[in-house]
Structures are given as structure tokens and as C-alpha cells.
Amino acid sequence: MVRDPFVDDAEPDLQAVLDALDDPNCRKIVQAMSGAMTANEVSDATDIPLSTTYRKLDLLTEASILDERTEIRSDGHHTTKYVLAFEAVEIGLTEDREFAVDISRPAQSADEQLAQLWNEVRKET
Template sequence: MTESPSATTAPRAARRTDAVDAAETLGLLTDETARAVFEALDEPRTAKEVAAVCDIGLSTAYRKLDALCSLGLCRERILVRTDGHHVTEHVRAVEEVRVAVGADGLEAEVTPRPSGDGSNSEYGGRIASD
């Protein structure tokens, strides 16, 4: 299967601070399985690929991916195939997560990952020929 990027992603802000989700982010990343899934997303992977790489069940992979995406730590994108069988891939959306205790409690700061992945929207998309 040959893949070709359809476009590039618009640049995002260099840093974002989000104190609201700090406790939830910390809680998720202290989960060994969620952290393994997060680390596996250094390249685009389907849920099935994540399950295989992390040696976890497919339903567990989907749950961890959903949790990571809901916090903005990963993003989904569609791999559009010319045969009509499209696939959802996941990729890590941040390079770094820092959690600190501030005057108002926990604060999380994330450094977005430059996409360079050929996606053309927040959810992305690539075109592949079979």
C-alpha cells in the first residue's frame, strides 16, 4: 500500500496551559497501560496496531485511546483508501506533558507536537492507494 499525504496541518500554538484537566491528565498518565499506549503513538497507528504493540486487548486499546484523545493528548485521523475501506489512525498530539503544583492546585502544561503528518484538519486525513 502506497500512502501519499493530502495536505499539511495548520500550525498550532507553541505551548498551552490547562489547569482544568491537570488532575485527570496526571491520573491517566500514571496508568501503566495508558502510558504505554501514549508512548506507542510516536507514529500513526490503528487501534489494532496499538493493541499488538502494547500487548493489550483491542477493547482496552480503544478505551485508552478514547481517554487520551478526550484530554487532547492524541488525535484521530482518517486514512482514506481508494478501495473505500477507510481506517482510523491515532497519533500523539503532544511532545511533552508537565504537571506542577501551583497556587491554585495542579496545573498541566503541554507542548504540542508538530504534525507534519500529511493531515489537513484537526482530525486529519491521508489518502492511500492499495
């Protein structure tokens, strides 16, 4: 089943968020993000080796801190780009005194929503 990309009802995993925020290279990547960037661009901007950059991008994507987007090109070669997927991260306690994480997300344009839909379809195939 394909998840509706226009409804973000999935709560991020608390430990994944904490692990990503605790990692100095992940924080460096978040600070360096300027719009949609490829892994090579992120690596160049942060001076983090490309192999490490890919691992950190996966960690940040799993934590819902970055979104992975596919740029469709007419030549048939598609490019993966990463964008910031949050405006704020809030960690608090529930009524049951359990930790919970809430990520505030920026509004998406129609193009961004279409790109996210394409990514979800691509993951399911």
C-alpha cells in the same frame, strides 16, 4: 461550530491528564507508539486486549496525549489512526496556587493539519 484545528487554544483537563498518566496501560501505549498506528496495531504492539486498547485510546485522546486521525482511502473505507500529540507535559501551580497542566505539542505538517481539520469536521456531522 467547528473548532479551528490550526489553533490549539483548548487547555487539557488536568484530571484527564493525571488519570491517563496514572494508568499503566496508557503509559504502555504511549511508550509503544511509533508513528500513526491503528487500534489493532497498538493492541498487537502492547499485548493489551483490543477492547481495553479502545478504552485506553479514548482516555489518552480525551487527555490530549494522543490525536485521532482519519486516513481517507480511495475504496471508501476510512481508517482511524492514533499519533502522539505531545512533546512534554508540565504540571505546575498558577498564581492562585491551583494546579494547571500545559502540553507542549510538536509542529504539524500540512498533511497533519488537513487530517486534523477533517477529524473536526467529521465530529461535527
